[in-house]
Amino acid sequence: MQSSDITHIAGRVIIVEDANDLLRQVQDALHHLHSAAGEAADIAAAALDEEYWERLQDIIAKRRQSGQIPPDGQADTASVLRELLHALQLHLMNLPILTVTMAVPPRHDFVRILAEQIDAGGIAPCKLAITVDCTIVAGAVIAWQGRVLDLSLRQKLEAQVAKEYARKVAPPGNAAAPKK
Amino acid sequence: MSDVLLSTFVLLLALLALVVSMRLLRIFLHRRADPPSPAHKPSAAADAVGVVAAAKVQAEKIIRGADLITRRTEQDLKKTLQHQAETAARAAEERLQDMTNMLQKTVEQHLASYTKQLAKHTTAMEDELKRISEKERTRLRKEISAYQQRRVSALEQEIIDSLPGIISRAAGRSIPLVEHEKMVSEALKRASESGWNL
Numbered sequence: 001m002q003s004s005d006i007t008h009i010a011g012r013v014i015i016v017e018d019a020n021d022l023l024r025q026v027q028d029a030l031h032h033l034h035s036a037a038g039e040a041a042d043i044a045a046a047a048l049d050e051e052y053w054e055r056l057q058d059i060i061a062k063r064r065q066s067g068q069i070p071p072d073g074q075a076d077t078a079s080v081l082r083e084l085l086h087a088l089q090l091h092l093m094n095l096p097i098l099t100v101t102m103a104v105p106p107r108h109d110f111v112r113i114l115a116e117q118i119d120a121g122g123i124a125p126c127k128l129a130i131t132v133d134c135t136i137v138a139g140a141v142i143a144w145q146g147r148v149l150d151l152s153l154r155q156k157l158e159a160q161v162a163k164e165y166a167r168k169v170a171p172p173g174n175a176a177a178p179k180k
Numbered sequence: 181m182s183d184v185l186l187s188t189f190v191l192l193l194a195l196l197a198l199v200v201s202m203r204l205l206r207i208f209l210h211r212r213a214d215p216p217s218p219a220h221k222p223s224a225a226a227d228a229v230g231v232v233a234a235a236k237v238q239a240e241k242i243i244r245g246a247d248l249i250t251r252r253t254e255q256d257l258k259k260t261l262q263h264q265a266e267t268a269a270r271a272a273e274e275r276l277q278d279m280t281n282m283l284q285k286t287v288e289q290h291l292a293s294y295t296k297q298l299a300k301h302t303t304a305m306e307d308e309l310k311r312i313s314e315k316e317r318t319r320l321r322k323e324i325s326a327y328q329q330r331r332v333s334a335l336e337q338e339i340i341d342s343l344p345g346i347i348s349r350a351a352g353r354s355i356p357l358v359e360h361e362k363m364v365s366e367a368l369k370r371a372s373e374s375g376w377n378l
Contacts, residue, residue, distance in 0.1 A: 100368065104360050117365060121372025135345065138355050140367035147378035151367035157347050165340050
């Protein structure tokens with residue numbers, strides 16, 4: 001299974017809520033494929049959103065073209081579908097999370113824009129989580145793979161105040177130095 | 181004791197007189213058994229009767245004397261005992277008075293000594309308390325001063341810490357949403373420029 005196939009279905013950067021929704025759909029599809037009778041393609045189409053189903057169909061079509069699946073091989077199609085869905089499930093469950101903290105709740109389309117911007121920035125496949133913390137005033141705090149980049153206005157203000165305090169308030173040699 | 185001996189002696193004397201009288205009576209009876217000459221017969225009997233009577237009188241006299249002596253002895257003994265009892269009572273009273281005086285004197289002496297010692301100790305304790313009090317006051321002054329210093333520093337720090345929050349709230353309301361989004365995009369741009377090595 002090529003990872004490019006999976007990223008083609010889910011996208012390189014997927015919003016956390018979308019990832020959870022897709023994971024639920026994949027799990028439903030797999031469950032119906034195992035239990036319900038009928039054509040595999042119909043079952044998957046019923047479980048998945050049209051967008052994701054179309055991407056899956058693209059991959060299956062490519063494999064038919066490359067001869068991996070016979071033109072009329074229903075059994076082989078069901079097998080490839082199950083394989084893809086399993087891989088997609090595993091991928092979604094193990095994706096790392098990029099957390100972006102903002103001062104105000106974002107507009108929905110802005111989150112999409114951010115996901116595209118992050119994707120364009122060459123990041124590894126990930127889930128994008130947006131959180132809100134009004135105390136950061138403005139800007140963003142970005143957390144990725146155990147590291148944090150604080151580019152908030154609060155941090156700038158605190159640094160400025162600490163600098164002023166050290167310069168004006170604290171007498172020379174005072175132990176009560178300002179917090180960093 | 182001597183009175184008892186005297187009474188015993190008088191009784192013995194009366195007994196002796198009685199024995200002598202009996203002896204004389206016996207001699208008289210022997211003489212009647214061997215009849216004397218007729219010339220002396222009436223005179224001897226008369227003598228014997230006279231002797232017996234005299235002995236009787238003498239014995240009665242002695243018994244009366246013994247009674248008298250006994251009564252006197254009893255009275256003397258009573259007086260003596262009363263005198264001794266009174267003497268002993270007086271002696272005991274005097275002794276008791278002496279002991280009371282001695283005890284009172286001893287108590288007064290001890291009391292004076294203890295009072296003196298107590299006064300001495302009280303003065304020493306007052307001095308010690310003054311010294312401790314002064315030391316404690318100095319320590320407390322230092323502690324209060326240090327506490328004030330700490331509190332002032334803490335308050336200064338709290339003011340400094342709260343400043344960003346106050347500024348944040350004031351500034352946060354005045355920043356439009358578009359500006360927020362722009363700042364977030366810029367932050368992400370900086371992160372991507374660093375190759376996501378935050």
